Amino acid sequence: MSVASVGVLKERPRRVRRALSAVPRAFRAVINLSPLGRTNVGAVALHVVAEGVRMKIALVFLGLLAMIVLALPFSIKGDGSLTGAVQSYLSFSLSFTGFFLGVLTIFLSRSISDELVHRQSFLLFSKPLARWQYIVGKWAGMTIFNFVFLAFSFLCIYGMMHVILRTKPPVEDSYTSGLTPTSKVDIERLAERKALIGDGTEPTQSADRLRLFTDVLTARHSTMFKVPDFTAVAEEEFEQRLREGFYDAATEPVDRAKEIERLKGKHEARWRIIPVFGQRVFEFENILCDRSPGNFIQLRYRAELYDYPPDEIFRSMWVVGDAGKGATQYVMLPRHIVGRFHTIKVPADCVAPDGTLSVLFSNVNPYADPNWFETPEPMFYNTLEITRDGVKCLFTVGSFEGNLLRLFVLMLCKLMFLSAIGVLMTSVFSYPVACLAAFVLYALAGLRSFMHESLEQFDKYDEPVTATMSAFFNAISSGEGGKASESFQTLAAEFISGGLRLIFKVVPDFSYFDGVETLVNGENVSLVWVLQGVGELVVLQTACILGLSILLFYRREVSETSF
Amino acid sequence: MVTTVEKSVPVVQLAGVCKTFRDFWRRPRVPAVVDLTLEVRPGEVFGLLGPNGSGKSTTIKMLLGLLYPSKGRIAIFGRAPSDVAIKNRIGFLPEESYLYRFLDARETLDYFGRLFRLPPLVRRKRTDMLLEMVGLKHEARRPIGEYSKGMARRIGLAQALINDPEFLILDEPTSGLDPLGTRQIKDLIRELGRHGKTILLSSHMLADVEDVCDRVTILYGGRQRAAGHLAELLSVRDKTQIITDQLSRQTIESIRDLVLRLEHKDVLDVSSPRTSLEEFFISIVEDARRANVATSGAAGAGALAEFLGGGKAGDVIRRLESAADTSINSAAVAATPVRAPDEGPSKQVLEQLSRPRSEPTPASVAPSSDAPATTAAPIEADADVLRQLMGDRTSPKREASS
Numbered sequence: 001m002s003v004a005s006v007g008v009l010k011e012r013p014r015r016v017r018r019a020l021s022a023v024p025r026a027f028r029a030v031i032n033l034s035p036l037g038r039t040n041v042g043a044v045a046l047h048v049v050a051e052g053v054r055m056k057i058a059l060v061f062l063g064l065l066a067m068i069v070l071a072l073p074f075s076i077k078g079d080g081s082l083t084g085a086v087q088s089y090l091s092f093s094l095s096f097t098g099f100f101l102g103v104l105t106i107f108l109s110r111s112i113s114d115e116l117v118h119r120q121s122f123l124l125f126s127k128p129l130a131r132w133q134y135i136v137g138k139w140a141g142m143t144i145f146n147f148v149f150l151a152f153s154f155l156c157i158y159g160m161m162h163v164i165l166r167t168k169p170p171v172e173d174s175y176t177s178g179l180t181p182t183s184k185v186d187i188e189r190l191a192e193r194k195a196l197i198g199d200g201t202e203p204t205q206s207a208d209r210l211r212l213f214t215d216v217l218t219a220r221h222s223t224m225f226k227v228p229d230f231t232a233v234a235e236e237e238f239e240q241r242l243r244e245g246f247y248d249a250a251t252e253p254v255d256r257a258k259e260i261e262r263l264k265g266k267h268e269a270r271w272r273i274i275p276v277f278g279q280r281v282f283e284f285e286n287i288l289c290d291r292s293p294g295n296f297i298q299l300r301y302r303a304e305l306y307d308y309p310p311d312e313i314f315r316s317m318w319v320v321g322d323a324g325k326g327a328t329q330y331v332m333l334p335r336h337i338v339g340r341f342h343t344i345k346v347p348a349d350c351v352a353p354d355g356t357l358s359v360l361f362s363n364v365n366p367y368a369d370p371n372w373f374e375t376p377e378p379m380f381y382n383t384l385e386i387t388r389d390g391v392k393c394l395f396t397v398g399s400f401e402g403n404l405l406r407l408f409v410l411m412l413c414k415l416m417f418l419s420a421i422g423v424l425m426t427s428v429f430s431y432p433v434a435c436l437a438a439f440v441l442y443a444l445a446g447l448r449s450f451m452h453e454s455l456e457q458f459d460k461y462d463e464p465v466t467a468t469m470s471a472f473f474n475a476i477s478s479g480e481g482g483k484a485s486e487s488f489q490t491l492a493a494e495f496i497s498g499g500l501r502l503i504f505k506v507v508p509d510f511s512y513f514d515g516v517e518t519l520v521n522g523e524n525v526s527l528v529w530v531l532q533g534v535g536e537l538v539v540l541q542t543a544c545i546l547g548l549s550i551l552l553f554y555r556r557e558v559s560e561t562s563f
Numbered sequence: 564m565v566t567t568v569e570k571s572v573p574v575v576q577l578a579g580v581c582k583t584f585r586d587f588w589r590r591p592r593v594p595a596v597v598d599l600t601l602e603v604r605p606g607e608v609f610g611l612l613g614p615n616g617s618g619k620s621t622t623i624k625m626l627l628g629l630l631y632p633s634k635g636r637i638a639i640f641g642r643a644p645s646d647v648a649i650k651n652r653i654g655f656l657p658e659e660s661y662l663y664r665f666l667d668a669r670e671t672l673d674y675f676g677r678l679f680r681l682p683p684l685v686r687r688k689r690t691d692m693l694l695e696m697v698g699l700k701h702e703a704r705r706p707i708g709e710y711s712k713g714m715a716r717r718i719g720l721a722q723a724l725i726n727d728p729e730f731l732i733l734d735e736p737t738s739g740l741d742p743l744g745t746r747q748i749k750d751l752i753r754e755l756g757r758h759g760k761t762i763l764l765s766s767h768m769l770a771d772v773e774d775v776c777d778r779v780t781i782l783y784g785g786r787q788r789a790a791g792h793l794a795e796l797l798s799v800r801d802k803t804q805i806i807t808d809q810l811s812r813q814t815i816e817s818i819r820d821l822v823l824r825l826e827h828k829d830v831l832d833v834s835s836p837r838t839s840l841e842e843f844f845i846s847i848v849e850d851a852r853r854a855n856v857a858t859s860g861a862a863g864a865g866a867l868a869e870f871l872g873g874g875k876a877g878d879v880i881r882r883l884e885s886a887a888d889t890s891i892n893s894a895a896v897a898a899t900p901v902r903a904p905d906e907g908p909s910k911q912v913l914e915q916l917s918r919p920r921s922e923p924t925p926a927s928v929a930p931s932s933d934a935p936a937t938t939a940a941p942i943e944a945d946a947d948v949l950r951q952l953m954g955d956r957t958s959p960k961r962e963a964s965s
Contacts, residue, residue: 032683043677047663054665119661123722126627126655126732127678130647559629 031144040129041137048141049148052108061107062149065100069093069153073160073167082170083212087520089164090157090216094516097153098411101146102418106438108142109422113431121558132550135423139546142419147412154408158401170208215343219398219524220298225282225359225391227268234263272390274363276381282391284357289395295348298394299332299359302341304387309380314338315365321350322358333366341521348395357393361386397524406525407515413530413537414510418442420545427553444503445510452504455497468494508537572641574730574761575603575626580635582621582785591633595621597785599635603763605729608756610776610793611765618785619765620658623734626763627655639730651679654728658735658765660719664708668699668718671707672725679726686725692868693721696751712739720748727870730761737771743848749774751867758872773797802831809835 036042052058072093078084115121124134238260241247247254274280289297303314315335321327328349336342351357366372368379421441425434444451472487513533515525582596596618603609611619624630625637628644642649662671669690676686694700697717707715716739723731733752737745745768752775756762766772772779773793780790789796810818819830 038680040678040680043674046677047674050670051663051665119657119659120663122624122627122629122657122661123655123675124678125629126650126653126657127675127726128647128650128680129678555631557630559624 036140040133041140044129044134044137045141045144048108048111048138049145051111052104052141052145055107057107058104061100061104065097065149065153066156068096069156069160073164076164081208081211082165082168083208083216085168086161086164086212087216089161091516091520093153093157093160094407094411094519097150097157098414098514098516101150101153101411101415102442103439104149105142105146105415105418106422106435106442108145109138109419109426109438110431110435112138112423112426113429113434116558117430119559125558131554131556135427135546135550135553139416139419139423139542142422143412143416146415146419150408150412150415154404158404165212170212211343214296214298214345214522216520216522217400218396218522219400219403220394220522221288221397221524221526222300222392222394223284223286224389225284225393227388228271230264230267230271231260233267234260237263272386273383274361274386275383276363279360279362280386282359282361284359284393285355287351287355287357287393287395289348289351289397291348291351291353293347293349295396296345297348297351297357299344299346300341300392300394301344302387302390303336303338304385304390305338306383306385307381308338309382312338314382314384315367315377315380317362317364317366318344319360319362320344320346320357322352322356325352325354325356325358327352327357335367343394359391359393361391394523400519400522403519403525406527406530407519409530410513410515410525410533413533414513417445417508417537417542417545420542420549424545424549424552427549427556441507442510445507447511448504448507448509449511451500452509455500455504508541513537573602573604573638574640575601575609575763576636576638576641577601577622577626578636580622580625580632580637582618582625582630583633595785596625596632596782599782599785599787601780601787601790603730603761605761606756606759607777608752608762608764608775610772610779611763611782612767612769612772612779613782614767617782619767619782620734621785622782623655623732623763623765626732627653651726652729654723654726654731656719656723656731656733656736658738660712660715660739662707662715662718662722665706667706668694668703668710668721671718672721675722676725681726689725689727689868689870692870693724696724696868696871697721698747713741713744716740717744720751724868724871728760730763731755732763732765734765735768736764737766737768745771754867755871758867760871806836 031037031042031046034042036045072089076085076089076092078086078088115124125131238256247259271280287297289295299318299320303316305314313335314337315333318332318334319329320332321329323329328347330346330350332344332346334342334344363382363384365377365379367377370376418438422434422438425438428434429437468487468491472484472491475481475484475487513529515529518525577599580596580599581594583591584593584595586592599618599622611622613619621630625632626639626644627650637644640649640652663674666674672690672693673686676689681689691700694703697720699714699717699721702710702714707718710718716736720733720736723733736748736752740748749771752762752764756775756777762775764772764776776793778790778792779796781788815833819833822828822830
C-alpha cells in the first residue's frame with residue numbers, strides 16, 4: 001500500500017468525523033440562540049449531544065433505525081391492501097423508533113459514570129459547575145438528543161408513508177367496504193346518502209384507499225358501549241340460591257360481596273354471547289360529533305364466532321339511531337370477514353341531539369331473506385361473542401398529523417423519563433451495573449401491566465408476613481420439615497410479590513402510554529392523554545428522579561477512592 | 564475578567580487537614596493526608612513536593628472540592644472549596660490530561676470556556692490565543708484521542724488558563740512532556756508568576772520545582788516534613804562557591820594557597836562547569852525548527868496569550884529582559900549558584916516592572932537592598948509605558964493590592 005493511499009485512508013475517518021461534528025455544531029448554533037445556550041446546563045447538554053453523535057453504538061442504532069424506517073416501505077406487505085401496508089409500516093417503524101431510542105438513551109447515560117471513571121469529572125468540577133447543573137445538563141442533553149432524532153424519525157416515517165401512498169396501488173376487497181346501505185326503513189334517505197357512503201355491493205376501485213383515510217389517516221375519538229348493570233339480577237340470584245341452600249355444602253363460608261361480583265360477571269358474559277336470531281342494544285354516551293349532513297360516525301366491531309361459516313363471511317343487521325330521541329335511524333347490513341375488526345360507516349345524524357346513540361344488533365342474515373333480496377344467500381347459524389372492546393363508536397375529532405404530533409410528545413415523555421432513570425443509575429453505580437439496572441427498569445415499565453396481572457396469583461397469601469414467619473420458625477423448631485418448606489415458600493412468595501408491588505408503584509406503565517396502536521387504528525391520541533403523560537412521566541416522576549439524583553450526587557466525592 | 568486580589572487573605576489556607584480513605588464498608592483504611600497546615604499567599608509560586616503517594620494530589624483534590632477532608636479546615640480565597648463561585652478564579656491542570664478523546668482541541672477549549680460562561684467571541688479569541696501559545700494551532704481540529712501525551716498535556720494546560728485564573732493549580736505539569744515542553748512550561752509558570760498569578764505546583768520533579776518556586780512544602784506519608792523559602796531551605800551555609808572565567812593552573816594554585824593562608828581551609832573542588840543535557844537538547848531541537856523540519860507533534864510554543872498578560876506587553880518585557888540577561892551574563896554562567904548573583908540595574912528594573920505587586924518577593928530573585936537610588940526614576944517611567952502597552956489590564960489588580 002502506497003504512502004498516498006495510507007494518507008487517503010487516514011483522511012477518510014477524519015472526513016466522516018468532520019461530517020458528524022456538523023451535527024453538534026448545528027445543535028450548538030441553535031442552542032446558542034436560546035437562553036439555555038448561555039448557561040452551564042446548556043454547555044453540559046451540548047456536550048452530551050456531541051458525545052452522543054460520536055458514540056459508535058449510537059451510530060449503529062441510528063443506522064438500524066434508518067434502515068427500518070427507509071427500507072421497510074419497499075418490503076412491507078401487511079394484509080395485501082394499501083391500508084394494511086400503511087398500518088403495518090406505521091406500527092413497525094414507530095415501535096422500533098421508540099425501542100431503539102429507548103435503548104440508546106440508556107447507553108447514552110453512561111457518560112456520567114464514564115466521566116467519573118475516566119476522571120474528566122476532575123476537570124469539570126474544578127470549573128464553576130454546580131452538581132445540580134451537571135445532572136440537569138446531562139438529562140437535558142439526552143432529551144435534546146432524543147428530541148432531534150425522534151423528530152427526524154417521525155418526519156422520515158411521515159414522508160415514507162406518503163411514498164407508500166404514491167407507489168402502492170390500492171387492492172380491492174369486496175368485503176372490506178363493509179357497508180350496504182339498503183334498507184326498507186329509510187330507503188329514501190339512504191338513497192340520498194348513497195353517493196357519499198359508497199355501496200358495498202358495488203365496490204369502487206378506491207374503497208381501499210378510502211378506508212385508509214377514514215380508518216387510519218385520521219384521528220377518531222372512540223367510545224365504548226355501556227355494559228348493563230347486572231347487580232340487581234346477581235343479588236336476586238344470590239338470595240334465591242341462599243334460600244335454596246345452594247351454598248350449604250360449601251367448605252368455607254361464602255363471602256356475599258365476592259359471590260355477587262362473580263354472579264354479575266357471569267350475567268355479563270352471558271349478555272355478551274348473542275345466539276342466532278338474538279339481539280342486543282348497545283348504548284353509547286357523549287358522542288359529541290358534528291351531526292350535520294356529510295359527516296359520519298363509525299361503528300368498529302369484531303365478529304368472534306363460535307363456529308365459522310364455510311365462506312368465512314359474517315352477515316348481520318344493525319339498526320343505528322333511536323328515532324324516539326330525535327335521531328335518524330339507519331339500517332346497515334354488513335358482510336364482513338370473521339375474526340377481524342371492521343368498520344361500519346353511518347351518517348352522523350344517527351346520533352341523538354343529547355349525544356347518545358343506540359345501536360340494535362341482530363344476529364340474523366338479512367341476505368337470506370327472499371323478501372329483501374331476489375337472489376338470497378345461504379343462511380348460516382352462528383353464535384357470536386362481543387368482547388369488552390368488541391363494539392366501539394368512533395367519530396373524527398382531528399387530523400392524522402395532529403395525532404402523530406401528540407404521539408411524538410407521548411414518546412418523548414417516555415424517553416425523558418428513561419433519561420432520568422439513566423442519569424440516576426449512572427450517578428450512583430458504575431456503568432455496567434447502571435446499564436443493567438436501567439434496562440431492567442425499562443423492561444419492567446414496558447411489561448408493567450402484564451406483570452401486574454400476573455401478580456394476582458400471589459393474592460392467595462392473605463396472612464400477614466409476621467404470621468407466616470412465626471409459622472416457619474415454629475415448624476423448624478418442632479422439626480416439621482414439610483410445614484417449614486411450605487411456610488418458606490409462602491414467605492418467599494410474599495417477599496417477591498411485595499417487592500414487585502413496591503417497584504410497580506414507582507415504575508410507570510409504559511404500555512399505558514403506548515399510543516402507537518391507537519394511532520395505527522386511526523383513533524385519537526387525545527390531548528388529555530398526552531397531558532397525563534407529561535404530568536405523570538415528566539413533571540412528577542422525572543422531576544422526582546432528577547431530584548433524587550442530585551441529592552445522591554451532591555455530596556459524592558467525585559475523586560473517591562475506596563480500598 | 565476584572566478581579567481583585569485581596570492582599571490580606573491568603574489564596575489557600577489549610578488548617579489541620581486530614582484525609583483518610585475508607586473501604587467499601589466505610590472503615591478507615593489509608594491515611595492519605597495527616598494534619599496538614601499550610602498557606603499560599605497571593606502572587607507566589609508555591610511548590611508541593613513529595614514522592615509518589617505522599618498526599619500531594621489528595622491535597623489538591625481537597626482544595627478543589629473533589630474530595631472532602633476527614634478533619635480540618637480548608638479555605639480558598641477565604642471560602643469553602645465547595646463554593647462554586649470561587650472556581651471562577653481557579654485554573655486546574657490535573658496530574659494527567661483527563662480530556663475527552665472524541666473532542667478536538669478547539670471544542671475542548673470551547674466547552675471549558677462555556678463552563679466559565681465566557682461570551683462566544685471571547686471564547687473564540689482566547690481559544691485561538693491559547694492554541695497559539697501551546698503550539699497546537701495547526702492540530703486544533705484533530706480529536707484529542709489522536710494526540711500524543713505531551714500534546715494532550717498542552718491542551719490540558721490551555722484549558723486551565725481559559726478563564727485567566729488568579730490561582731493556578733498545576734499537578735505534575737511537566738509529566739509526559741519532552742525536555743523542550745518542560746522548559747516551555749517552566750518558562751510559562753515563571754512568566755505567569757511574574758504577572759501576578761498565584762501558582763500551586765505539585766511535583767516530584769525536583770528540578771522543575773527548584774527552577775520556578777518561591778516557597779515549598781515537602782510531604783511524606785501524608786505529613787508535612789519541611790516548609791519554607793527555597794533559598795533558605797537549600798542554602799549550604801558552610802560552603803562558598805566562586806564562579807569566574809577559565810583560570811590557569813597557576814592562578815588556581817595561588818587561590819588555593821591564599822585560602823589556606825587566610826582562612827586555614829582547603830579548596831575542596833575546582834572544576835569546569837558543564838552545560839546541562841537539557842540545554843543541549845533544546846538547542847538541537849530549536850535548530851531543527853529553524854530549519855523547518857516537518858513534525859506532527861506540537862509546534863514551538865508561542866508567546867504568553869495576550870489575555871494572560873502576554874502579547875505586545877509580554878514581548879516588550881521579554882526583549883528588555885533578554886537584553887538585561889545579555890548584559891548580566893556576559894560571562895558564561897552555567898552552574899546554578901546557591902544564591903542568585905547580584906543583578907545589574909536593568910534586571911532589577913525588569914523584575915519590578917513585570918511583577919504586579921511589590922510583595923511577596925521571592926527570596927531567590929530578591930532585588931538587593933542596596934540597589935542604587937538612581938534607578939528609581941526610570942522604573943516609574945517604564946512602568947507607565949508598560950501599563951499603556953498592556954492596555955491597563957493588570958492595573959486593577961495592582962491598584963487593589965497597592
